[in-house]
Amino acid sequence: MWPKLALFFTVIAVLLLSLAYFLAHGLEWLMFVGFACLLLSFVMSIGAFLKxxxxxxxxxxxxMFFLVSFIPSVAEPFQIVRVLSWLKNL
Structure with a gap:
């Protein structure tokens, strides 16, 4: 059950992050929810490994967690700084 839920949250995260990237303004709340889903799927997958x-x-x-984290840092490194500064101000 854990791997299927983790895969579901991964698909949701990739869709939200890609939608946030392709929108003109790059909605920050969409990126935040996408990263939260991606982190949740990572934790669920680790739980599946432990079980x-x-x-x-x-x-x-x-x-996907490492791939989605790696691609933006190579393609547009300053976007990561923007997201991290936004998360710091929450």
Missing amino acids: KEQGFLKLIPIT
């Missing part, structure tokens, strides 16, 4: 659940679905959220 030693079978299958490879538990690998996808961890891979």
Whole structure:
């Protein structure tokens, strides 16, 4: 059950983050919710590893977490600074 929920939250996170990226203003609350879903899926996937659940679905959220975190830092490094400064001001 954990890997399927983690995969669901990963898909939601990738959709929200890509939507926030392609919108003209880059809605910050959409990015925040996307990162929160991505972090939740990462934690759920780690929980699946700790419970030693079978299958490879538990690998996808961890891979997507690092991939989604890595791509923006290479493509547009100043966007990460903007998001981190916004999160600091919450």
